[in-house]
Amino acid sequence: MIKFLIEKEFKQLFRNSFLPRMILMFPIMMMVLMPWAANMEIRNLNLCVIDNDHSMLSQRLVNRIEASTYFKLTSNKGTYAEGMNEIEAGRADLLLELPPHLERHVTRGEPAQVLIAANSVNGTKGGLGSSYLASIVRGNTDSMVSVRNLYNLHQDYKLFMVPGLMGILLTLLCGFLPALNVVSEKEVGTIDQINVTPVNKFVFILAKLIPYWTVGFVVLSICFVLAWAIYGFVPVGSLLVIYAGAAIYVLAMSGLGLVISNNSATMQQAMFVMWFCLVVFILMSGLFTPIRSMPQWAEYITMANPLKYFVEVMRMVFIKGSSWSDLSIQFASLGIFALALNAWAVVSYRKSA
Amino acid sequence: MMFAVEVNNVFKSYGKVEALKGVSFHVEQGELFGIIGPDGAGKSSLFRVLTTLLLAEKGSATVDGLDVVRDYKKIRTRVGYMPGRFSLYPDLTVEENLNFFATVFGTTKEKNYDLIKDIYVQIAPFAKRRAGALSGGMKQKLALCCALIHKPSVLFLDEPTTGVDPVSRKEFWEMLQQLRKAGITIVASTPIMDEALQCDRIAFINEGEIKGIDTPEKILQEFNEILCPAPLERESVHGNDEPAIKVEGLTKSFGSFTAVDHISFEVHKGEIFGFLGANGAGKTTAMRMLCGLSIPTSGKGLVAGYDVMTQSEMVKKNIGYMSQKFSLYEDLKVWENIRLFAGIYGMKEDEIARKTDELLEALHFTAERDTLVKSLPVGWKQKLAFSVSIFHEPSIVFLDEPTGGVDPATRRQFWELIYQAADRGITVFVTTHYMDEAEYCNRISIMVDGHIKALDTPEGLKRQFSVATMDEVFTKLARGAVRKSD
Numbered sequence: 001m002i003k004f005l006i007e008k009e010f011k012q013l014f015r016n017s018f019l020p021r022m023i024l025m026f027p028i029m030m031m032v033l034m035p036w037a038a039n040m041e042i043r044n045l046n047l048c049v050i051d052n053d054h055s056m057l058s059q060r061l062v063n064r065i066e067a068s069t070y071f072k073l074t075s076n077k078g079t080y081a082e083g084m085n086e087i088e089a090g091r092a093d094l095l096l097e098l099p100p101h102l103e104r105h106v107t108r109g110e111p112a113q114v115l116i117a118a119n120s121v122n123g124t125k126g127g128l129g130s131s132y133l134a135s136i137v138r139g140n141t142d143s144m145v146s147v148r149n150l151y152n153l154h155q156d157y158k159l160f161m162v163p164g165l166m167g168i169l170l171t172l173l174c175g176f177l178p179a180l181n182v183v184s185e186k187e188v189g190t191i192d193q194i195n196v197t198p199v200n201k202f203v204f205i206l207a208k209l210i211p212y213w214t215v216g217f218v219v220l221s222i223c224f225v226l227a228w229a230i231y232g233f234v235p236v237g238s239l240l241v242i243y244a245g246a247a248i249y250v251l252a253m254s255g256l257g258l259v260i261s262n263n264s265a266t267m268q269q270a271m272f273v274m275w276f277c278l279v280v281f282i283l284m285s286g287l288f289t290p291i292r293s294m295p296q297w298a299e300y301i302t303m304a305n306p307l308k309y310f311v312e313v314m315r316m317v318f319i320k321g322s323s324w325s326d327l328s329i330q331f332a333s334l335g336i337f338a339l340a341l342n343a344w345a346v347v348s349y350r351k352s353a
Numbered sequence: 354m355m356f357a358v359e360v361n362n363v364f365k366s367y368g369k370v371e372a373l374k375g376v377s378f379h380v381e382q383g384e385l386f387g388i389i390g391p392d393g394a395g396k397s398s399l400f401r402v403l404t405t406l407l408l409a410e411k412g413s414a415t416v417d418g419l420d421v422v423r424d425y426k427k428i429r430t431r432v433g434y435m436p437g438r439f440s441l442y443p444d445l446t447v448e449e450n451l452n453f454f455a456t457v458f459g460t461t462k463e464k465n466y467d468l469i470k471d472i473y474v475q476i477a478p479f480a481k482r483r484a485g486a487l488s489g490g491m492k493q494k495l496a497l498c499c500a501l502i503h504k505p506s507v508l509f510l511d512e513p514t515t516g517v518d519p520v521s522r523k524e525f526w527e528m529l530q531q532l533r534k535a536g537i538t539i540v541a542s543t544p545i546m547d548e549a550l551q552c553d554r555i556a557f558i559n560e561g562e563i564k565g566i567d568t569p570e571k572i573l574q575e576f577n578e579i580l581c582p583a584p585l586e587r588e589s590v591h592g593n594d595e596p597a598i599k600v601e602g603l604t605k606s607f608g609s610f611t612a613v614d615h616i617s618f619e620v621h622k623g624e625i626f627g628f629l630g631a632n633g634a635g636k637t638t639a640m641r642m643l644c645g646l647s648i649p650t651s652g653k654g655l656v657a658g659y660d661v662m663t664q665s666e667m668v669k670k671n672i673g674y675m676s677q678k679f680s681l682y683e684d685l686k687v688w689e690n691i692r693l694f695a696g697i698y699g700m701k702e703d704e705i706a707r708k709t710d711e712l713l714e715a716l717h718f719t720a721e722r723d724t725l726v727k728s729l730p731v732g733w734k735q736k737l738a739f740s741v742s743i744f745h746e747p748s749i750v751f752l753d754e755p756t757g758g759v760d761p762a763t764r765r766q767f768w769e770l771i772y773q774a775a776d777r778g779i780t781v782f783v784t785t786h787y788m789d790e791a792e793y794c795n796r797i798s799i800m801v802d803g804h805i806k807a808l809d810t811p812e813g814l815k816r817q818f819s820v821a822t823m824d825e826v827f828t829k830l831a832r833g834a835v836r837k838s839d
Contacts, residue, residue, distance in 0.1 A: 001699060012684050188678075190682060192646065
């Protein structure tokens with residue numbers, strides 16, 4: 001019986017003039033465009049220098065700053081007030097004011113005051129910018145610090161984002177698309193025709209999910225190929241672990257999608273609830289912002305977010321090469337979500353009212 | 354004198370399908386003009402051209418003296434248009450709908466109240482109710498009010514009474530007659546011949562061409578093969594008295610509202626049982642309970658020997674169901690739909706393949722095997738949906754208004770299919786708003802306000818109420834309804 005239903009879903013999916021193209025475009029967009037755009041690195045800050053010293057030392061300092069990729073020297077001004085004008089006009093992000101007689105103070109070993117002013121409308125940008133700048137100014141006069149970048153050797157933000165973006169992709173394709181499909185059958189009225197047949201409700205739902213699961217895993221595999229072809233990223237850990245994690249995650253998300261569709265009468269309602277969930281999931285998943293830097297209460301909320309665990313699995317396996325034993329918490333949590341959400345979905349689906 | 358509507362040699366095609374092939378006619382001012390013809394004849398395309406929603410490829414048309422292409426903005430303020438369905442906002446109340454349409458046309462409800470007064474008083478008691486919760490008849494009356502609110506000079510109605518019960522339908526046409534007296538030109542299409550008879554003139558359109566324009570009597574005579582097919586003859590085979598459906602005190606309440614109130618009846622095996630009632634009498638709810646789609650609040654129902662309360666899945670194995678809404682998958686081909694539903698009922702591959710060929714042959718559908726269902730005309734879809742619903746040879750088939758909006762000739766073919774099924778021993782349980790179809794049933798029940806008010810053979814009922822037609826029987830009973838509204 002299920003064979004006929006799956007056949008129907010595939011036919012409907014591929015006969016749609018829009019969905020198959022979207023399904024193909026989607027991973028390409030995600031892999032080609034997003035890693036560049038969803039980038040939190042601070043680069044190319046516009047710097048305005050107010051050099052009151054005009055010495056060899058100040059000249060060397062400015063050259064050193066210019067040589068770094070983080071700053072672009074956009075202007076030289078005579079006074080602090082003129083520098084502030086640059087910031088007001090948005091032409092500069094940072095001001096560096098070097099005091100008069102800086103060189104003399106430094107050679108005599110006297111303390112010298114250098115002023116850094118940063119436009120901190122975007123706190124991260126301002127904070128990181130001024131601390132980069134401060135560390136350059138300080139030079140290597142202070143103690144020697146040796147830094148080793150573990151795992152992501154070149155601190156490439158794209159490597160950090162790629163596995164996470166795959167999570168969003170799976171959420172949409174395997175979690176929300178089949179659920180919207182169920183709602184559309186409700187709206188058209190064909191679901192009544194199915195409900196009046198002896199089709200078992202598990203069979204009906206499974207037949208809805210299997211095609212999208214298949215599509216989801218094909219797309220995930222395309223993403224791996226793209227990540228390798230475009231960026232040269234290859235998962236450090238085992239693909240098996242990734243696919244196992246993805247399978248459990250997809251199960252959980254499909255369950256959630258079905259719960260939403262069972263409780264929605266219209267497409268509009270279902271879409272809205274799904275978007276709400278999606279935005280919360282993404283923003284609270286640690287995909288863009290580290291969970292550790294959230295307030296304690298927000299951190300507790302993230303524990304109820306399946307996407308958080310999946311993003312962790314993806315990143316840990318992809319970048320660090322973690323194995324089963326390192327991921328037991330994540331797998332267990334995802335498993336609980338999958339069980340609970342699907343149980344809820346089965347209970348809330350009724351063939352008769 | 355200027356014509357209210359003038360159409361000259363209009364052509365319109367969708368891809369390969371030619372919807373209108375050189376249509377020309379005119380409508381006098383103040384005339385009630387009917388457009389009739391089979392499904393897919395081009396009626397809706399014509400309406401859409403005249404209401405400036407669709408551009409014709411060739412030819413010209415004027416409405417109220419204005420060109421539909423050049424002066425489309427002016428025309429839109431002067432015509433009222435009521436598309437077949439879905440012209441109201443179901444989430445707005447009756448009052449809000451009316452005010453909304455008034456605002457859209459830059460007028461107010463009060464300004465043209467005289468025009469709609471007679472109609473509006475009938476729906477006014479439900480002013481605060483959401484339009485979606487109104488019965489079919491009430492919805493159409495409200496839609497008519499909305500189309501009239503800006504005092505149009507020409508009114509276009511595209512099958513306004515589809516899915517509306519006979520009593521409400523009569524009331525609706527009485528209103529049209531009054532509007533005509535008020536000087537409004539009306540162009541209406543209808544699949545129902547006694548409505549067509551009320552027009553001044555009618556145009557018969559078929560395959561995108563006007564075949565004739567004249568008084569209704571003359572047109573109906575000229576094309577009586579298509580428009581008034583001879584009634585079906587069938588020897589009344591009395592089935593055995595073994596019940597296929599047995600209902601005792603079946604009740605369904607939604608909160609404080611009792612949609613179906615303790616109904617009891619029996620349907621014999623092999624019988625064609627007509628389940629009649631006005632919009633909102635509770636027919637669909639009762640039928641949904643019998644199909645296992647809705648759980649009864651109380652009472653007992655046995656369908657094919659299984660209890661609808663406790664054995665609904667067993668009931669579902671033994672019945673076929675065709676719903677009011679179109680129930681096949683539009684984006685699947687004809688054969689794929691058959692295959693899907695046959696597979697769901699557990700039929701074997703080779704059996705499906707063999708029976709599919711037989712069915713398509715019998716329906717003369719062999720050429721349409723690979724056609725997507727959405728591109729079939731309504732009448733064809735309904736015939737196919739019915740055939741699919743009995744494809745697995747159920748013992749009972751439930752049909753919920755299977756012929757809504759279908760032209761007379763196709764309806765007759767549809768009933769031939771029903772007779773064939775009944776001859777094979779399938780019990781048929783059918784709801785309809787067409788009284789000529791009621792006459793085709795072995796026995797009929799008429800529901801009013803959640804109760805069954807009458808149950809007998811068509812002849813028996815006519816005798817009981819001492820009237821000549823089923824239409825009168827129905828009118829007598831339904832006029833007594835208190836609850837006209839849900």
